[in-house]
Each structure stands twice: as C-alpha cells, then as structure tokens.
Amino acid sequence: MLNPAARHNLAVAILHGVHIRIAGSAGYYCGGLGDGASIEIEGSAGWGLAESMLSGTVVVHGNAGSGAAAALRNGSVIVHGDAAARLGVSMKGGEVIVAGNCGYMAGFMAQKGTLIVCGDAGDAFADSMYATVCYVGGKIASLGTDAVLSALDPAEIERLEASLSAHLPPAVRRSKPAAADFKKVIAGRKLWNFDKREWRTWQEAL
Amino acid sequence: MCGIVGFLRKSGADHQPLGEVLLAMLQSLACRGPDSAGVALYGIPQPHRLVAQVKLGDNGNHSQRARDIETIALKFGAQDLSQKGSYLRFTFGENGDLRPLISAIESVSGNVEVVSVGRRLEILKQVGSPSRLEQSFGISGFRGEHGIGHTRLSTESAVDLSHSQPFWGHGYPDLAIVHNGHITNYHQLRRRYQERGVRFYTENDSEIVAIYLAEKLTQGLRLRAALESMVDELDGSFSCLVATETALGFVKDAFSFKPLLYTETASFVAVATEEIAMRGAFPGDYIVREAQAKEVQVWQRSTQPGAVLAKSTLRSES
Numbered sequence: 314m315l316n317p318a319a320r321h322n323l324a325v326a327i328l329h330g331v332h333i334r335i336a337g338s339a340g341y342y343c344g345g346l347g348d349g350a351s352i353e354i355e356g357s358a359g360w361g362l363a364e365s366m367l368s369g370t371v372v373v374h375g376n377a378g379s380g381a382a383a384a385l386r387n388g389s390v391i392v393h394g395d396a397a398a399r400l401g402v403s404m405k406g407g408e409v410i411v412a413g414n415c416g417y418m419a420g421f422m423a424q425k426g427t428l429i430v431c432g433d434a435g436d437a438f439a440d441s442m443y444a445t446v447c448y449v450g451g452k453i454a455s456l457g458t459d460a461v462l463s464a465l466d467p468a469e470i471e472r473l474e475a476s477l478s479a480h481l482p483p484a485v486r487r488s489k490p491a492a493a494d495f496k497k498v499i500a501g502r503k504l505w506n507f508d509k510r511e512w513r514t515w516q517e518a519l
Numbered sequence: 520m521c522g523i524v525g526f527l528r529k530s531g532a533d534h535q536p537l538g539e540v541l542l543a544m545l546q547s548l549a550c551r552g553p554d555s556a557g558v559a560l561y562g563i564p565q566p567h568r569l570v571a572q573v574k575l576g577d578n579g580n581h582s583q584r585a586r587d588i589e590t591i592a593l594k595f596g597a598q599d600l601s602q603k604g605s606y607l608r609f610t611f612g613e614n615g616d617l618r619p620l621i622s623a624i625e626s627v628s629g630n631v632e633v634v635s636v637g638r639r640l641e642i643l644k645q646v647g648s649p650s651r652l653e654q655s656f657g658i659s660g661f662r663g664e665h666g667i668g669h670t671r672l673s674t675e676s677a678v679d680l681s682h683s684q685p686f687w688g689h690g691y692p693d694l695a696i697v698h699n700g701h702i703t704n705y706h707q708l709r710r711r712y713q714e715r716g717v718r719f720y721t722e723n724d725s726e727i728v729a730i731y732l733a734e735k736l737t738q739g740l741r742l743r744a745a746l747e748s749m750v751d752e753l754d755g756s757f758s759c760l761v762a763t764e765t766a767l768g769f770v771k772d773a774f775s776f777k778p779l780l781y782t783e784t785a786s787f788v789a790v791a792t793e794e795i796a797m798r799g800a801f802p803g804d805y806i807v808r809e810a811q812a813k814e815v816q817v818w819q820r821s822t823q824p825g826a827v828l829a830k831s832t833l834r835s836e837s
Contacts, residue, residue, distance in 0.1 A: 376808040399775070
C-alpha cells in the first residue's frame with residue numbers, strides 16, 4: 314500500500330495470513346480485529362493500532378498513537394519508535410514490544426500477555442492490572458494503583474532477551490538495555506476482590 | 520471531536536503562502552467538525568500599527584453597521600478600512616490601551632465583536648466547513664510565517680460566528696488559541712473571572728483558555744510557563760494550540776484524552792489532531808509523533824519582520 318497519507322481503518326479485520334506492507338503512515342485502527350495477517354507500517358500509526366487483534370503481527374517502524382494494542386487478544390505488536398497514552402490497555406493476551414518510550418497509563422486493566430517497553434514509561438503505568446506481565450528498560454514515571462515491581466528470574470531474562478532479539482532490528486536491540494536490567498511490573502493483587510471460588514472460571518475466561 | 524492545526528515556517532520569510540497551508544491541513548480534518556471553521560493568521564506587520572478584525576453580525580446585510588463602526592474607528596486613526604462578508608478590517612496606530620477603541624466599537628450593537636487585534640494576527644472564522652473559509656475570505660492568498668486553525672463539532676454551545684474558533688485573548692494583542700476537548704471546571708473559572716469584571720463573549724468553554732492565557736501573559740509569564748500552569752489549573756480534556764506574535768505552542772492535558780501530533784523538520788513545524796492533516800499538506804519523509812500527557816512545546820520565531828532565522832534561533836523550549 315503506497316503512501317496512504319495516514320488514512321484511517323487500513324487493513325482492518327483481515328482474516329488471512331497475508332503480508333501487507335504500508336509504505337507511509339497509517340491512521341486510526343490499522344490492523345484492528347485481524348486474525349493471522351502480518352502488517353508492516355513504514356511510517357507512523359494513529360490511535361487504536363491493532364486494537365482487538367486476534368492473531369498475527371503488526372510492526373510499526375515509526376511511532377504509534379494512543380491505545381496501541383488495546384484489547385489485544387493474541388499475536389505481536391512491535392513499535393520501533395514511541396507509543397502514546399494507553400498502550401496495551403485491557404490487553405487479553407499476545408505480546409507488545411515498544412523500542413522507545415510509552416505514555417500515560419500503559420497497561421491499564423491489562424489481563425494477560427506481555428508488555429515490553431525498552432525506554433521510559435509514563436505515569437500510572439500498569440494500573441489495576443490482572444495477569445499481564447510488564448517489563449520496562451528505562452524509567453517509570455509512576456506506577457499505577459496495585460502495580461508492583463518484581464524480580465526477574467534467569468529463565469525470564471532469557472525469554473525476554475529472545476523476544477527482543479527476535480522482534481527488534483539488531484541495531485535497535487543493541488541500543489537498548491540488557492534484558493537483565495529491565496524492571497518487571499505485575500499486579501499486586503490487592504484489587505483482586507473476586508471470590509476465589511470463581512478462580513478457575515476466571516482463569517479459563519482469560 | 521473538532522480538529523485543530525498549527526504551522527510555523529522556519530525560513531523566517533513572511534512572504535510565503537500561509538493561508539493555503541492551513542486550509543489544506545484543515546480540509547483534511549473537515550470530517551471531525553463541520554459546524555464552523557476558522558484560522559488565526561500571522562501576517563506581515565506594518566511598523567507601529569495594529570490590525571483589527573471586527574465581526575459586524577451573524578446574518579444579513581451589515582452595510583449601515585459597517586458605516587457606523589467606520590465612523591468610530593476613524594476617530595481612533597483607522598486606515599485601510601475594508602469589508603469582507605461579516606468582517607470589517609482596519610489598521611490603527613499602536614497607542615497602548617485598546618479598551619477605549621474596543622468599547623466604542625462594541626457599543627454599536629450586542630452582535631458586534633472585535634474578533635482580533637494584533638501586529639500580525641488576523642482571525643477569520645465562519646459557520647460551515649473549512650472549505651467555506653476560502654469561499655468567504657480567499658484565505659489561500661494570505662502570506663505569513665505561522666498560524667493556527669480549527670474545525671468545530673459543536674457539543675455544548677451555539678453554532679455561530681462568535682462561538683467559532685480560534686479565540687482571541689481579548690485585550691492581549693496577537694494572542695490566539697484553538698482547543699479540542701472540554702474544560703470541566705469552566706463554570707467555576709468563569710464565575711471567578713466574572714467576579715473580577717472579565718467579559719465573556721460566548722458560552723463556549725474554549726473561550727476560558729484564551730482568557731486564562733491572556734491573564735497569565737499580562738502578568739508577565741512566558742508562554743511556556745503559562746501553558747504549563749494550564750495543566751494544573753484547568754480540568755478536563757484539552758489539546759490546545761496557542762500562537763502569539765512570536766511563537767507557536769501547544770499543551771496537552773494530564774490524561775492525554777485528546778489526540779495531538781506534531782512534527783518538526785528543518786524547514787517547518789506542524790501540529791494537528793490527526794497525521795492525515797500533515798500528510799495531505801506536506802509530502803515528504805518526516806517523523807510524526809503524538810504528544811504525551813502534560814506535554815508542552817513552544818517554538819519561537821524572530822520578532823524582526825521578515826528576518827531570516829538562523830536555525831539556532833528557532834528552538835523547541837522543551
């Protein structure tokens with residue numbers, strides 16, 4: 314797709330394993346609701362990148378707007394630049410990697426999957442999360458409600474490094490912190506007020 | 520919704536097209552707000568003179584009213600008088616206090632409003648989509664170095680010329696703002712300003728931004744500091760673009776509710792609600808990024824008319 318000039322709703326709900334390369338920037342909701350497509354955006358992406366994507370891969374060479382990977386179900390969303398506010402909010406699975414920084418309230422109410430930010434994270438990071446695991450290579454402006462820091466074990470460091478090496482260009486990966494230096498952020502579970510009898514149902518729903 | 524745009528050319532050349540750039544950007548955002556549209560254009564100043572744009576009324580023939588206002592304006596040394604649609608434009612000498620002139624003109628009728636005064640600033644706005652700006656005012660021929668624009672989807676106040684944006688910081692020459700969002704402590708702030716005698720021309724919450732910034736700049740704050748204070752003192756959602764005689768800046772609220780993207784290249788700065796406004800107006804390879812929560816950026820231009828800027832004199836103050 315040549316120079317779509319940041320038009321909205323590009324490559325939405327593609328349900329086949331095709332590869333789509335966008336030479337230029339995409340507007341809102343690019344790659345949303347997809348199931349199996351591989352989408353590469355050479356420029357920037359607007360709000361709602363890969364929102365509710367079921368599976369597949371979306372790679373943005375530039376920056377991403379607010380709400381990237383919101384409600385992501387599965388697959389990978391890779392941003393080589395920065396992501397704006399509300400990255401990965403309510404994500405329910407999959408993997409999100411941002412090589413740069415992310416903005417306000419990333420990971421809010423995220424339920425499952427992995428959220429990796431190589432640069433700095435904005436305020437209220439990982440607020441009110443469920444079982445998503447976050448990794449931040451830079452500074453965290455402030456943790457959100459119930460977000461807590463946790464130690465990385467060796468196997469986890471290995472998995473993190475493998476993921477970063479697999480998804481980021483070598484030059485970009487080399488410019489980012491070593492996997493062992495990332496901070497891990499998870500839910501402190503103080504807000505998990507549901508009845509434990511529902512635990513299995515809840516786990517299955519995720 | 521609503522769409523806002525801003526542009527600043529780094530060459531320092533006032534004689535380059537400005538109106539057509541802002542028009543192209545605004546037209547790309549027309550779907551975000553078809554109710555009204557407007558621009559604040561910063562043109563070529565005349566030494567020691569200010570230019571005024573006066574709204575004569577909202578509908579109908581305003582020729583008699585224009586003559587009445589011309590009579591008043593001439594007593595204040597007005598020159599270069601011309602009428603285009605609902606606007607009367609004239610220049611007058613820079614003599615300090617603007618209030619006597621503004622009061623005299625606005626006493627003609629409750630519908631009359633001095634829409635802008637400045638050395639460079641001229642605000643033109645009207646009901647309808649951005650394309651009507653060209654039909655009504657031929658803004659594509661306007662030349663200058665920087666400006667801002669707005670296309671409005673009305674959500675809480677009247678759709679007429681006065682409620683359209685940009686808003687002038689009444690009484691503060693060359694200050695104009697455009698706003699996308701809602702100021703949720705508007706009524707509280709409005710009451711406090713009114714208790715101090717500040718006049719409101721509309722019931723549009725965006726007007727409070729212009730009044731707030733005019734007050735802060737009058738108190739001596741720099742533009743960047745004034746924008747930073749907005750984050751603490753104004754509630755709700757706001758992506759605001761602000762222009763003065765010498766600067767273009769923006770501020771985004773603490774929760775990053777509303778979109779605002781910007782790019783800075785070697786030759787220009789552009790800011791817009793959506794990237795589509797930039798890609799349509801500026802072909803080429805440049806990086807666009809979305810402003811983060813609480814982000815403030817200010818770009819300064821030379822105060823010398825027509826001066827060519829060295830790259831280092833135009834800076835982001837971040």
